[in-house]
Amino acid sequence: MLRSSSTFIFFIFLFIIFFYSCEKEDITLIERQQIEEQSEAEVVQDTTYTDAELLKVLEEEIEFLELEKEGYIVDISGMDVVKENPKKVYVHYLPWFQNKDFDGYWGQHWTMSNQDPEIKDENGNSQIASYYYPLIGPYSSSDPDLHEYHFLMMKLSGVDGVIFDWYGSRDVHDYGLIKKSTETFINTLEDLGLEFSIMYEDRVAAQAAEQSLTTDIIEAAQEDFTYINDTYFSSPKYMQYNGKNMLFVFGPHHITTETQWNQVFDVLPTENRPNFLTLWAASDRVGVNASGEFLWVDKDHLLAHQNYYDTYQASNAITVGSSYPGFRSFYTEGGWSDGSNDWAIDLNSGHTFAETLNYTHHELSDFIQIITWNDFGEGTMIEPTQEFGFTYLQLLQQYTGVSFSPNDLQVALDLYHIRKKYKQNAFVQKILNRSYKYIKKLRLKRAHKILKAIKRFY
Numbered sequence: 001m002l003r004s005s006s007t008f009i010f011f012i013f014l015f016i017i018f019f020y021s022c023e024k025e026d027i028t029l030i031e032r033q034q035i036e037e038q039s040e041a042e043v044v045q046d047t048t049y050t051d052a053e054l055l056k057v058l059e060e061e062i063e064f065l066e067l068e069k070e071g072y073i074v075d076i077s078g079m080d081v082v083k084e085n086p087k088k089v090y091v092h093y094l095p096w097f098q099n100k101d102f103d104g105y106w107g108q109h110w111t112m113s114n115q116d117p118e119i120k121d122e123n124g125n126s127q128i129a130s131y132y133y134p135l136i137g138p139y140s141s142s143d144p145d146l147h148e149y150h151f152l153m154m155k156l157s158g159v160d161g162v163i164f165d166w167y168g169s170r171d172v173h174d175y176g177l178i179k180k181s182t183e184t185f186i187n188t189l190e191d192l193g194l195e196f197s198i199m200y201e202d203r204v205a206a207q208a209a210e211q212s213l214t215t216d217i218i219e220a221a222q223e224d225f226t227y228i229n230d231t232y233f234s235s236p237k238y239m240q241y242n243g244k245n246m247l248f249v250f251g252p253h254h255i256t257t258e259t260q261w262n263q264v265f266d267v268l269p270t271e272n273r274p275n276f277l278t279l280w281a282a283s284d285r286v287g288v289n290a291s292g293e294f295l296w297v298d299k300d301h302l303l304a305h306q307n308y309y310d311t312y313q314a315s316n317a318i319t320v321g322s323s324y325p326g327f328r329s330f331y332t333e334g335g336w337s338d339g340s341n342d343w344a345i346d347l348n349s350g351h352t353f354a355e356t357l358n359y360t361h362h363e364l365s366d367f368i369q370i371i372t373w374n375d376f377g378e379g380t381m382i383e384p385t386q387e388f389g390f391t392y393l394q395l396l397q398q399y400t401g402v403s404f405s406p407n408d409l410q411v412a413l414d415l416y417h418i419r420k421k422y423k424q425n426a427f428v429q430k431i432l433n434r435s436y437k438y439i440k441k442l443r444l445k446r447a448h449k450i451l452k453a454i455k456r457f458y
Helices: 005-019 023-037 051-070 144-156 175-192 203-210 217-231 258-265 302-312 348-357 360-364 391-400 406-421 426-440 444-457
Strands: 089-093 161-166 195-200 244-249 275-279 292-294 318-323 367-370
Touching: 051 426, 051 444, 089 195, 089 391, 144 175, 144 391, 144 406, 144 426, 161 175, 175 195, 195 217, 203 217, 217 258, 275 318, 292 302, 302 318, 302 348, 302 360, 318 348, 318 360, 348 391, 391 406, 406 426, 406 444, 426 444
Parallel strands: 089 161, 089 367, 161 195, 195 244, 244 275, 275 292, 292 318, 318 367
Antiparallel strands: none
Protein backbone atom coordinates (compact mmCIF):
# COMPACT_ATOMS: atom_id res chain seq x y z
CA MET A 1 0.00 0.00 0.00
CA LEU A 2 1.00 3.66 -0.40
CA ARG A 3 2.36 5.19 2.76
CA SER A 4 -0.26 7.91 3.42
CA SER A 5 -3.59 9.22 2.14
CA SER A 6 -1.97 12.46 0.93
CA THR A 7 0.61 10.51 -1.04
CA PHE A 8 -2.14 8.36 -2.48
CA ILE A 9 -4.08 11.46 -3.63
CA PHE A 10 -0.95 12.85 -5.26
CA PHE A 11 -0.31 9.55 -7.03
CA ILE A 12 -3.88 9.54 -8.38
CA PHE A 13 -3.19 13.08 -9.63
CA LEU A 14 -0.23 11.70 -11.58
CA PHE A 15 -2.54 9.24 -13.28
CA ILE A 16 -4.85 12.11 -14.31
CA ILE A 17 -1.91 14.05 -15.73
CA PHE A 18 -0.88 10.96 -17.67
CA PHE A 19 -4.24 10.23 -19.24
CA TYR A 20 -4.75 13.82 -20.39
CA SER A 21 -1.24 14.47 -21.69
CA CYS A 22 -1.16 15.91 -25.20
CA GLU A 23 0.70 14.23 -28.09
CA LYS A 24 3.32 16.99 -28.29
CA GLU A 25 4.27 16.46 -24.65
CA ASP A 26 4.46 12.68 -25.28
CA ILE A 27 6.89 13.14 -28.15
CA THR A 28 9.01 15.49 -26.05
CA LEU A 29 9.23 12.82 -23.38
CA ILE A 30 10.38 10.29 -25.99
CA GLU A 31 12.98 12.70 -27.34
CA ARG A 32 14.28 13.30 -23.84
CA GLN A 33 14.56 9.56 -23.26
CA GLN A 34 16.45 9.08 -26.53
CA ILE A 35 18.94 11.78 -25.55
CA GLU A 36 19.49 10.12 -22.17
CA GLU A 37 20.00 6.73 -23.84
CA GLN A 38 22.87 8.11 -25.90
CA SER A 39 24.93 8.71 -22.78
CA GLU A 40 27.60 6.24 -21.68
CA ALA A 41 26.77 3.26 -19.48
CA GLU A 42 25.76 4.32 -16.00
CA VAL A 43 27.22 3.11 -12.75
CA VAL A 44 24.92 3.07 -9.74
CA GLN A 45 26.01 4.90 -6.59
CA ASP A 46 24.43 4.72 -3.15
CA THR A 47 21.99 7.63 -3.30
CA THR A 48 19.12 8.91 -1.19
CA TYR A 49 16.27 10.22 -3.32
CA THR A 50 13.56 12.63 -2.16
CA ASP A 51 9.90 11.69 -2.37
CA ALA A 52 9.44 14.29 -5.10
CA GLU A 53 12.24 12.78 -7.23
CA LEU A 54 10.81 9.28 -6.97
CA LEU A 55 7.22 10.36 -7.61
CA LYS A 56 8.40 12.15 -10.75
CA VAL A 57 10.02 8.91 -11.93
CA LEU A 58 6.76 7.03 -11.41
CA GLU A 59 4.85 9.73 -13.28
CA GLU A 60 7.17 9.45 -16.28
CA GLU A 61 7.07 5.66 -16.28
CA ILE A 62 3.27 5.68 -16.32
CA GLU A 63 3.45 7.88 -19.41
CA PHE A 64 6.01 5.58 -21.02
CA LEU A 65 3.74 2.58 -20.46
CA GLU A 66 1.01 4.25 -22.51
CA LEU A 67 3.48 5.29 -25.20
CA GLU A 68 4.63 1.66 -25.48
CA LYS A 69 1.02 0.54 -25.84
CA GLU A 70 0.44 3.10 -28.60
CA GLY A 71 3.61 2.06 -30.45
CA TYR A 72 5.68 5.20 -29.85
CA ILE A 73 8.38 3.20 -28.07
CA VAL A 74 9.76 0.05 -29.69
CA ASP A 75 12.26 -2.03 -27.76
CA ILE A 76 15.40 -3.19 -29.59
CA SER A 77 16.82 -6.49 -28.36
CA GLY A 78 20.33 -6.89 -27.09
CA MET A 79 22.42 -5.65 -24.19
CA ASP A 80 25.67 -4.20 -25.48
CA VAL A 81 28.30 -4.55 -22.77
CA VAL A 82 31.83 -3.28 -23.44
CA LYS A 83 34.62 -5.57 -22.22
CA GLU A 84 38.29 -4.61 -22.05
CA ASN A 85 39.27 -8.29 -22.15
CA PRO A 86 38.32 -9.73 -25.58
CA LYS A 87 38.45 -13.34 -24.32
CA LYS A 88 35.04 -14.99 -24.62
CA VAL A 89 33.70 -16.30 -21.32
CA TYR A 90 30.91 -18.91 -21.08
CA VAL A 91 29.33 -20.37 -17.95
CA HIS A 92 28.30 -24.00 -17.57
CA TYR A 93 24.66 -23.96 -16.50
CA LEU A 94 22.42 -26.57 -14.83
CA PRO A 95 18.72 -26.05 -15.77
CA TRP A 96 17.50 -28.82 -13.47
CA PHE A 97 15.92 -27.21 -10.39
CA GLN A 98 12.27 -27.16 -9.27
CA ASN A 99 10.79 -25.44 -6.23
CA LYS A 100 7.42 -25.68 -4.54
CA ASP A 101 6.41 -22.07 -5.09
CA PHE A 102 6.70 -22.24 -8.90
CA ASP A 103 6.42 -25.96 -9.78
CA GLY A 104 4.30 -27.19 -6.89
CA TYR A 105 6.98 -29.53 -5.55
CA TRP A 106 10.66 -29.67 -4.63
CA GLY A 107 12.91 -31.23 -7.28
CA GLN A 108 15.56 -33.81 -6.50
CA HIS A 109 18.49 -31.47 -7.04
CA TRP A 110 17.39 -29.51 -3.98
CA THR A 111 16.47 -32.62 -1.98
CA MET A 112 18.73 -35.48 -3.15
CA SER A 113 17.69 -38.52 -1.07
CA ASN A 114 17.34 -37.05 2.39
CA GLN A 115 16.95 -33.27 2.46
CA ASP A 116 13.61 -31.50 3.04
CA PRO A 117 13.35 -27.82 1.98
CA GLU A 118 10.14 -27.54 4.02
CA ILE A 119 12.37 -27.69 7.11
CA LYS A 120 13.70 -24.22 7.98
CA ASP A 121 16.65 -23.25 10.15
CA GLU A 122 16.74 -20.38 12.65
CA ASN A 123 17.44 -17.94 9.78
CA GLY A 124 14.48 -19.13 7.72
CA ASN A 125 16.68 -20.98 5.22
CA SER A 126 15.35 -24.21 3.69
CA GLN A 127 17.20 -27.48 4.18
CA ILE A 128 18.71 -28.14 0.75
CA ALA A 129 21.23 -30.59 -0.73
CA SER A 130 24.20 -28.22 -0.71
CA TYR A 131 26.75 -26.72 1.64
CA TYR A 132 25.93 -23.34 0.11
CA TYR A 133 22.73 -21.33 -0.16
CA PRO A 134 21.55 -19.23 -3.13
CA LEU A 135 21.20 -15.55 -2.30
CA ILE A 136 17.63 -15.70 -3.66
CA GLY A 137 16.87 -19.04 -2.00
CA PRO A 138 16.21 -22.37 -3.78
CA TYR A 139 14.53 -21.62 -7.12
CA SER A 140 12.86 -23.11 -10.20
CA SER A 141 14.77 -23.30 -13.48
CA SER A 142 11.52 -22.67 -15.36
CA ASP A 143 10.79 -19.37 -13.61
CA PRO A 144 11.05 -16.37 -16.03
CA ASP A 145 11.99 -14.11 -13.10
CA LEU A 146 14.99 -16.37 -12.51
CA HIS A 147 16.00 -16.21 -16.19
CA GLU A 148 15.93 -12.42 -16.04
CA TYR A 149 17.94 -12.30 -12.81
CA HIS A 150 20.61 -14.83 -13.80
CA PHE A 151 21.17 -13.43 -17.27
CA LEU A 152 21.31 -9.78 -16.17
CA MET A 153 23.89 -10.82 -13.56
CA MET A 154 25.89 -12.57 -16.28
CA LYS A 155 25.80 -9.61 -18.66
CA LEU A 156 26.84 -7.19 -15.90
CA SER A 157 29.80 -9.52 -15.19
CA GLY A 158 31.01 -9.74 -18.79
CA VAL A 159 29.75 -13.26 -19.53
CA ASP A 160 29.23 -13.94 -23.26
CA GLY A 161 27.02 -17.00 -23.08
CA VAL A 162 25.80 -20.19 -21.45
CA ILE A 163 26.64 -23.87 -22.01
CA PHE A 164 23.58 -25.88 -20.94
CA ASP A 165 24.01 -29.33 -19.44
CA TRP A 166 21.49 -31.29 -21.55
CA TYR A 167 20.10 -34.80 -21.08
CA GLY A 168 18.48 -35.67 -24.36
CA SER A 169 15.11 -35.25 -26.01
CA ARG A 170 13.11 -37.94 -24.13
CA ASP A 171 11.02 -37.87 -20.99
CA VAL A 172 13.20 -40.27 -18.97
CA HIS A 173 13.84 -39.61 -15.25
CA ASP A 174 13.83 -35.79 -15.02
CA TYR A 175 15.44 -35.34 -18.45
CA GLY A 176 12.23 -34.12 -20.07
CA LEU A 177 12.01 -31.41 -17.40
CA ILE A 178 15.62 -30.39 -18.07
CA LYS A 179 14.92 -30.12 -21.80
CA LYS A 180 11.76 -28.08 -21.17
CA SER A 181 13.56 -25.80 -18.71
CA THR A 182 16.42 -25.26 -21.16
CA GLU A 183 13.97 -24.07 -23.79
CA THR A 184 12.28 -21.62 -21.41
CA PHE A 185 15.59 -19.74 -21.20
CA ILE A 186 16.06 -19.10 -24.89
CA ASN A 187 13.82 -16.04 -25.37
CA THR A 188 15.54 -14.13 -22.56
CA LEU A 189 18.96 -15.23 -23.80
CA GLU A 190 18.23 -13.94 -27.28
CA ASP A 191 16.70 -10.73 -25.92
CA LEU A 192 19.85 -9.88 -23.96
CA GLY A 193 22.22 -10.99 -26.70
CA LEU A 194 23.76 -13.92 -24.82
CA GLU A 195 24.95 -16.94 -26.80
CA PHE A 196 24.24 -20.51 -25.77
CA SER A 197 25.40 -24.03 -26.54
CA ILE A 198 24.48 -27.59 -25.58
CA MET A 199 26.61 -30.06 -23.63
CA TYR A 200 25.25 -33.52 -24.41
CA GLU A 201 25.36 -36.42 -21.95
CA ASP A 202 25.72 -39.57 -24.06
CA ARG A 203 24.64 -41.78 -21.16
CA VAL A 204 21.06 -40.72 -21.89
CA ALA A 205 21.30 -42.58 -25.20
CA ALA A 206 22.46 -45.69 -23.36
CA GLN A 207 19.57 -45.39 -20.92
CA ALA A 208 17.05 -44.97 -23.75
CA ALA A 209 18.36 -48.15 -25.39
CA GLU A 210 18.30 -50.06 -22.09
CA GLN A 211 14.66 -49.10 -21.57
CA SER A 212 13.76 -50.09 -25.15
CA LEU A 213 12.72 -46.53 -26.02
CA THR A 214 14.75 -46.85 -29.23
CA THR A 215 16.24 -49.70 -31.27
CA ASP A 216 19.79 -49.12 -29.99
CA ILE A 217 22.15 -46.55 -28.53
CA ILE A 218 23.14 -45.12 -31.93
CA GLU A 219 19.54 -44.51 -32.92
CA ALA A 220 18.93 -42.82 -29.56
CA ALA A 221 21.86 -40.47 -30.08
CA GLN A 222 20.78 -39.78 -33.67
CA GLU A 223 17.33 -38.76 -32.43
CA ASP A 224 18.93 -36.43 -29.88
CA PHE A 225 21.24 -34.87 -32.47
CA THR A 226 18.32 -34.36 -34.86
CA TYR A 227 16.46 -32.60 -32.06
CA ILE A 228 19.49 -30.39 -31.30
CA ASN A 229 19.82 -29.50 -34.97
CA ASP A 230 16.13 -28.67 -35.41
CA THR A 231 15.52 -26.90 -32.11
CA TYR A 232 18.75 -25.20 -31.02
CA PHE A 233 21.06 -24.74 -34.01
CA SER A 234 18.40 -22.54 -35.62
CA SER A 235 18.70 -19.87 -32.92
CA PRO A 236 20.54 -16.72 -34.08
CA LYS A 237 22.35 -16.80 -30.72
CA TYR A 238 23.58 -20.39 -30.86
CA MET A 239 27.29 -20.36 -30.00
CA GLN A 240 29.70 -20.56 -32.93
CA TYR A 241 33.45 -20.69 -33.36
CA ASN A 242 35.06 -20.03 -36.74
CA GLY A 243 31.62 -20.06 -38.33
CA LYS A 244 30.55 -23.48 -37.00
CA ASN A 245 28.15 -24.37 -34.21
CA MET A 246 29.72 -25.58 -30.97
CA LEU A 247 28.50 -28.85 -29.46
CA PHE A 248 29.99 -30.44 -26.34
CA VAL A 249 29.75 -33.95 -24.91
CA PHE A 250 30.41 -34.76 -21.25
CA GLY A 251 32.46 -37.82 -22.05
CA PRO A 252 31.72 -39.70 -24.19
CA HIS A 253 31.35 -42.66 -21.84
CA HIS A 254 28.96 -44.96 -23.73
CA ILE A 255 29.41 -44.24 -27.44
CA THR A 256 33.13 -44.79 -27.63
CA THR A 257 34.29 -45.49 -31.17
CA GLU A 258 34.83 -43.33 -34.21
CA THR A 259 32.63 -45.63 -36.29
CA GLN A 260 29.71 -45.16 -33.90
CA TRP A 261 30.08 -41.38 -33.92
CA ASN A 262 30.28 -41.37 -37.70
CA GLN A 263 26.83 -42.96 -37.69
CA VAL A 264 25.51 -40.41 -35.18
CA PHE A 265 26.77 -37.45 -37.20
CA ASP A 266 25.39 -38.87 -40.45
CA VAL A 267 21.91 -37.62 -39.44
CA LEU A 268 23.09 -33.99 -39.57
CA PRO A 269 23.16 -31.98 -42.81
CA THR A 270 26.74 -31.52 -43.98
CA GLU A 271 26.50 -27.75 -43.59
CA ASN A 272 25.42 -28.17 -39.95
CA ARG A 273 28.22 -30.45 -38.77
CA PRO A 274 29.37 -28.73 -35.55
CA ASN A 275 32.67 -28.28 -33.82
CA PHE A 276 32.45 -31.22 -31.40
CA LEU A 277 34.36 -31.03 -28.12
CA THR A 278 34.85 -33.95 -25.75
CA LEU A 279 35.90 -34.16 -22.14
CA TRP A 280 39.66 -34.02 -21.60
CA ALA A 281 41.48 -37.16 -22.80
CA ALA A 282 38.38 -38.55 -24.52
CA SER A 283 38.66 -37.27 -28.10
CA ASP A 284 40.22 -40.56 -29.26
CA ARG A 285 36.77 -42.15 -28.69
CA VAL A 286 35.32 -39.77 -31.28
CA GLY A 287 38.17 -39.80 -33.82
CA VAL A 288 38.02 -37.35 -36.72
CA ASN A 289 34.69 -36.02 -35.43
CA ALA A 290 36.45 -34.30 -32.50
CA SER A 291 37.41 -30.63 -32.79
CA GLY A 292 39.03 -30.35 -29.37
CA GLU A 293 38.67 -31.13 -25.68
CA PHE A 294 37.72 -29.23 -22.53
CA LEU A 295 39.07 -29.55 -19.01
CA TRP A 296 36.81 -30.23 -16.02
CA VAL A 297 37.27 -29.87 -12.26
CA ASP A 298 39.79 -32.47 -11.14
CA LYS A 299 41.19 -33.43 -7.75
CA ASP A 300 44.67 -32.74 -9.16
CA HIS A 301 43.58 -29.10 -9.48
CA LEU A 302 46.32 -26.98 -11.12
CA LEU A 303 48.37 -30.01 -12.15
CA ALA A 304 45.48 -30.97 -14.40
CA HIS A 305 45.51 -27.46 -15.90
CA GLN A 306 49.22 -27.68 -16.60
CA ASN A 307 48.89 -31.10 -18.20
CA TYR A 308 45.97 -29.98 -20.34
CA TYR A 309 47.74 -26.90 -21.72
CA ASP A 310 51.00 -28.76 -22.24
CA THR A 311 49.07 -31.28 -24.34
CA TYR A 312 47.08 -28.88 -26.48
CA GLN A 313 49.09 -25.69 -26.86
CA ALA A 314 51.02 -27.07 -29.84
CA SER A 315 48.01 -28.61 -31.57
CA ASN A 316 45.40 -27.11 -33.84
CA ALA A 317 42.56 -28.39 -31.64
CA ILE A 318 40.14 -25.93 -30.06
CA THR A 319 41.39 -25.19 -26.55
CA VAL A 320 38.97 -24.35 -23.74
CA GLY A 321 40.27 -22.67 -20.62
CA SER A 322 38.47 -23.78 -17.45
CA SER A 323 37.89 -21.86 -14.25
CA TYR A 324 36.04 -22.80 -11.08
CA PRO A 325 35.65 -21.54 -7.50
CA GLY A 326 36.44 -24.90 -5.88
CA PHE A 327 34.74 -28.25 -5.32
CA ARG A 328 32.78 -29.57 -2.33
CA SER A 329 30.28 -32.26 -3.19
CA PHE A 330 27.15 -32.89 -1.12
CA TYR A 331 26.43 -36.22 -2.82
CA THR A 332 27.55 -38.52 0.00
CA GLU A 333 25.77 -36.51 2.70
CA GLY A 334 22.72 -36.26 0.44
CA GLY A 335 22.64 -40.04 -0.07
CA TRP A 336 23.53 -40.00 -3.76
CA SER A 337 26.93 -41.69 -3.81
CA ASP A 338 29.17 -44.05 -1.91
CA GLY A 339 32.06 -41.66 -1.48
CA SER A 340 33.20 -41.43 -5.10
CA ASN A 341 33.23 -37.62 -4.83
CA ASP A 342 34.81 -37.43 -1.39
CA TRP A 343 37.61 -35.12 -2.38
CA ALA A 344 37.52 -31.35 -2.29
CA ILE A 345 39.21 -28.22 -3.61
CA ASP A 346 39.05 -25.45 -1.03
CA LEU A 347 37.01 -22.45 -2.21
CA ASN A 348 39.45 -20.36 -0.16
CA SER A 349 37.27 -17.20 0.01
CA GLY A 350 37.44 -16.63 -3.74
CA HIS A 351 41.18 -17.17 -4.17
CA THR A 352 40.73 -20.49 -5.99
CA PHE A 353 38.48 -18.84 -8.55
CA ALA A 354 40.93 -15.99 -9.08
CA GLU A 355 43.77 -18.50 -9.36
CA THR A 356 42.07 -20.60 -12.05
CA LEU A 357 40.65 -17.55 -13.85
CA ASN A 358 44.07 -15.96 -14.16
CA TYR A 359 46.00 -19.16 -14.73
CA THR A 360 49.14 -18.45 -16.76
CA HIS A 361 48.07 -20.35 -19.87
CA HIS A 362 44.59 -18.88 -20.27
CA GLU A 363 45.87 -16.62 -23.02
CA LEU A 364 46.41 -19.78 -25.07
CA SER A 365 42.78 -20.85 -24.82
CA ASP A 366 40.28 -19.97 -27.53
CA PHE A 367 37.64 -19.21 -24.88
CA ILE A 368 36.89 -19.99 -21.24
CA GLN A 369 34.25 -22.22 -19.66
CA ILE A 370 33.44 -21.39 -16.06
CA ILE A 371 32.56 -24.50 -14.06
CA THR A 372 29.86 -23.72 -13.03
CA TRP A 373 27.20 -21.05 -12.68
CA ASN A 374 24.95 -23.06 -10.37
CA ASP A 375 25.94 -26.64 -9.50
CA PHE A 376 25.09 -26.37 -5.82
CA GLY A 377 25.34 -30.15 -5.37
CA GLU A 378 29.07 -30.09 -6.19
CA GLY A 379 29.78 -26.67 -4.70
CA THR A 380 31.13 -25.20 -7.95
CA MET A 381 28.64 -22.33 -8.26
CA ILE A 382 29.65 -18.71 -8.89
CA GLU A 383 26.11 -17.31 -8.75
CA PRO A 384 25.57 -15.11 -5.66
CA THR A 385 25.20 -17.04 -2.41
CA GLN A 386 24.72 -16.15 1.23
CA GLU A 387 28.26 -17.36 1.92
CA PHE A 388 30.06 -15.41 -0.79
CA GLY A 389 27.67 -12.65 -1.91
CA PHE A 390 28.88 -11.10 -5.16
CA THR A 391 32.53 -12.14 -4.63
CA TYR A 392 32.83 -14.37 -7.71
CA LEU A 393 31.02 -11.95 -9.99
CA GLN A 394 33.23 -9.09 -8.78
CA LEU A 395 36.30 -11.15 -9.68
CA LEU A 396 34.75 -11.90 -13.04
CA GLN A 397 34.03 -8.21 -13.62
CA GLN A 398 37.70 -7.47 -12.98
CA TYR A 399 38.80 -10.22 -15.37
CA THR A 400 36.46 -9.30 -18.21
CA GLY A 401 37.11 -5.58 -17.76
CA VAL A 402 33.51 -4.36 -17.61
CA SER A 403 32.75 -1.01 -15.99
CA PHE A 404 30.11 -2.31 -13.57
CA SER A 405 30.26 -2.74 -9.82
CA PRO A 406 28.50 -4.62 -7.01
CA ASN A 407 26.01 -1.73 -6.83
CA ASP A 408 24.93 -2.56 -10.38
CA LEU A 409 24.60 -6.26 -9.54
CA GLN A 410 22.43 -5.23 -6.61
CA VAL A 411 19.99 -3.54 -9.02
CA ALA A 412 19.41 -6.88 -10.81
CA LEU A 413 19.00 -8.61 -7.44
CA ASP A 414 16.52 -5.96 -6.25
CA LEU A 415 14.52 -6.37 -9.46
CA TYR A 416 14.15 -10.10 -8.75
CA HIS A 417 13.09 -9.57 -5.13
CA ILE A 418 10.56 -6.86 -6.00
CA ARG A 419 9.10 -9.02 -8.78
CA LYS A 420 8.47 -11.72 -6.18
CA LYS A 421 7.10 -9.32 -3.56
CA TYR A 422 4.56 -7.83 -6.00
CA LYS A 423 3.93 -10.91 -8.13
CA GLN A 424 0.14 -10.40 -7.85
CA ASN A 425 0.27 -6.71 -8.79
CA ALA A 426 -0.01 -6.43 -12.60
CA PHE A 427 0.59 -2.68 -12.64
CA VAL A 428 3.84 -2.92 -10.67
CA GLN A 429 4.98 -5.76 -12.92
CA LYS A 430 4.54 -3.49 -15.96
CA ILE A 431 6.76 -0.86 -14.35
CA LEU A 432 9.27 -3.58 -13.47
CA ASN A 433 9.30 -4.63 -17.14
CA ARG A 434 10.41 -1.06 -17.86
CA SER A 435 13.15 -1.43 -15.22
CA TYR A 436 14.42 -4.56 -16.98
CA LYS A 437 14.60 -2.62 -20.25
CA TYR A 438 16.56 0.17 -18.59
CA ILE A 439 19.11 -2.30 -17.24
CA LYS A 440 19.32 -3.86 -20.70
CA LYS A 441 20.06 -0.41 -22.15
CA LEU A 442 22.65 0.12 -19.39
CA ARG A 443 20.59 2.90 -17.80
CA LEU A 444 21.11 1.44 -14.36
CA LYS A 445 20.60 4.71 -12.47
CA ARG A 446 17.12 4.99 -13.94
CA ALA A 447 16.29 1.37 -13.07
CA HIS A 448 17.65 1.94 -9.57
CA LYS A 449 15.38 4.97 -9.10
CA ILE A 450 12.29 3.09 -10.27
CA LEU A 451 12.97 0.22 -7.87
CA LYS A 452 13.53 2.68 -5.02
CA ALA A 453 10.24 4.40 -5.87
CA ILE A 454 8.31 1.14 -5.80
CA LYS A 455 9.88 0.18 -2.48
CA ARG A 456 9.02 3.55 -0.96
CA PHE A 457 5.47 4.09 -2.13
CA TYR A 458 3.95 0.61 -2.23
